[in-house]
Amino acid sequence: MRKLFGYSKEILLVLLAIVFLSPIYIIFVNSFKDRQELYDNALSLPATFSLQYYLEAMEKMNFLSAIANSLYVTILSVVIIVVLSSMTAWMLVRTGGKLSTIIFMTFIATMLIPFQTLMMPLMQFMSSITNNLNIPMYNTREGLIFMNVGFHASLSVFLYHGFIKSIPITLEEAATIDGASKFGVFWRIIFPMLKPITATVMILNVISIWNDFLLPSLTLIDVGLRTIPLSTFYFFGEFSIQWNLAMAGLTLTIIPVIIFYALAQKHIIKGIGEGAVK
Amino acid sequence: MASKNKRRWYVLFTAPLLLIFTTVVLIPFLIGIYYAFFEWDGIAANPKVFVGMENFTSLLQDERFLESAWITTLFTVLSVIAINVVGLAFALLVTSKLRTSNVARTMLFMPYLIGGLILGYIWQFVFLDVFALFGEVTGLDKVFFNWLIDPQFAMYGLVFVFTWQMAGYVMIIYIAGLQGIPNEVVEASKIDGASPWQRFSRVTLPLLMPALTISLFLTLSSAFKIYDVNLSLTGGGPANSTEMFAMNIYNEIFGSGNYGLGQAKAIVFFLIVAAITLTQVYITKKREVEM
Numbered sequence: 001m002r003k004l005f006g007y008s009k010e011i012l013l014v015l016l017a018i019v020f021l022s023p024i025y026i027i028f029v030n031s032f033k034d035r036q037e038l039y040d041n042a043l044s045l046p047a048t049f050s051l052q053y054y055l056e057a058m059e060k061m062n063f064l065s066a067i068a069n070s071l072y073v074t075i076l077s078v079v080i081i082v083v084l085s086s087m088t089a090w091m092l093v094r095t096g097g098k099l100s101t102i103i104f105m106t107f108i109a110t111m112l113i114p115f116q117t118l119m120m121p122l123m124q125f126m127s128s129i130t131n132n133l134n135i136p137m138y139n140t141r142e143g144l145i146f147m148n149v150g151f152h153a154s155l156s157v158f159l160y161h162g163f164i165k166s167i168p169i170t171l172e173e174a175a176t177i178d179g180a181s182k183f184g185v186f187w188r189i190i191f192p193m194l195k196p197i198t199a200t201v202m203i204l205n206v207i208s209i210w211n212d213f214l215l216p217s218l219t220l221i222d223v224g225l226r227t228i229p230l231s232t233f234y235f236f237g238e239f240s241i242q243w244n245l246a247m248a249g250l251t252l253t254i255i256p257v258i259i260f261y262a263l264a265q266k267h268i269i270k271g272i273g274e275g276a277v278k
Numbered sequence: 279m280a281s282k283n284k285r286r287w288y289v290l291f292t293a294p295l296l297l298i299f300t301t302v303v304l305i306p307f308l309i310g311i312y313y314a315f316f317e318w319d320g321i322a323a324n325p326k327v328f329v330g331m332e333n334f335t336s337l338l339q340d341e342r343f344l345e346s347a348w349i350t351t352l353f354t355v356l357s358v359i360a361i362n363v364v365g366l367a368f369a370l371l372v373t374s375k376l377r378t379s380n381v382a383r384t385m386l387f388m389p390y391l392i393g394g395l396i397l398g399y400i401w402q403f404v405f406l407d408v409f410a411l412f413g414e415v416t417g418l419d420k421v422f423f424n425w426l427i428d429p430q431f432a433m434y435g436l437v438f439v440f441t442w443q444m445a446g447y448v449m450i451i452y453i454a455g456l457q458g459i460p461n462e463v464v465e466a467s468k469i470d471g472a473s474p475w476q477r478f479s480r481v482t483l484p485l486l487m488p489a490l491t492i493s494l495f496l497t498l499s500s501a502f503k504i505y506d507v508n509l510s511l512t513g514g515g516p517a518n519s520t521e522m523f524a525m526n527i528y529n530e531i532f533g534s535g536n537y538g539l540g541q542a543k544a545i546v547f548f549l550i551v552a553a554i555t556l557t558q559v560y561i562t563k564k565r566e567v568e569m
Contacts, residue, residue, distance in 0.1 A: 011378075013379065013382045014382060016382070024388075024400070026403065026404060042408055091292050110303050115503075116528065116544050117310055117545060118306045120540065147302050153295055154299075183290075211396075213393065232396060236399050260391070272390075272450050273453075276451050276492060
């Protein structure tokens, strides 16, 4: 009897999780249905699994170009953030002094500023750099990467700072006496030790940059530069009445997220937990 | 010599990030404060007229802005409660030593990874079609209909979807908190004859306070700043009834072209968010000392 009760609890929990994720099921099954079938019953399995709407959605969304843009922007932004903020945080911790404190405090304080407070002046400033200095900040993927690095610097420096403080300094001192340069000490000795926090920093930044809509929507104007959230936005504005097509498009946008989650599930849950608690 | 060398390394390591950070965050922040005192339509050729505090005083008469402030507050309170109740319930279920709890945890966290924009579109269809279907089948068409076309229910719809997105996230925080509670304490209360509810409210919950504080304020500030889900689920409608703070600022600047007034709103927005966050830091720090 008790065993039976235990089993039913197990099943209930799984059932709850399935109900919780049912919207994703609904999107998935309806992406295969034609209009009539969709209106007859939105919850049933499709009669055929034809990929017709997927091909159409891929073409209309420019899906391959969007995913290439998203990957390019996300990967480069995250790599630069990891390199620059770990170096900065290490110097700030190991040098100490008034200047380092002021820099660190400035990073922390700016975490309070919401994006909406910066968006208009940022766009003004970026287009004036583009026009006056001829540096293409506005309407380029590289400009977006530059801005991503700036916006994610604070949290990343903060996370690295906390972690580096807990590493004993003796190792570095020994290496310095051996005559290694600061650069060598950092990349050969320190950076490998930062692995756990680097994983956290990478995951938090990947999630936030991959899903970001507002900043890219302000900076990227050309159709060919659109990232996934941007192309979803424009696609949906055009085809929301054609639900089967829209849902094939939505399913496409979720697939990369599911792959990422499947590959790095443990790190993601751990990283989210750590990022939140600090 | 040694000190000069040291300084050179310091600059080499920190300057690149500081340059980017200054260009993207610090300078725009200062320019933003400056703009808030001018009247300007955003067109470079047109003059910026200095108006002093006028942008800020006219905010107090801007009915759409005040309405938006009120809706945002209401939305934030409802969301914070819903997200934390659901998230804590999930965490309790998932940590109750069931074999399926790992699978369940993985699934319940999933929505958080899908961006807010895409979530909103997914739920648009669920409200449009599945809710209506539910209403037909169960006869409860007062409860199950397309929430998004009713001003009041559209706001509940936003709370609903935002809870769906964030519950798995706070669940992770609560799981960490629950795992930090020593088993002996719970066992001891069991032996002393405490009922499950007493065990939860008298033992677990008080020990969970640090996790509770963290997730309360995390959800508080993210609910207050909501934009993406707002844009894709309701677009602020019907009839501006769900236009939250962030969207109101966006529309004022880029929709109506009132750059100065919109920036003044953005500064007010910053002050409120800063006040919320600083209160959080203060409370958390105080708690840590007591623990």
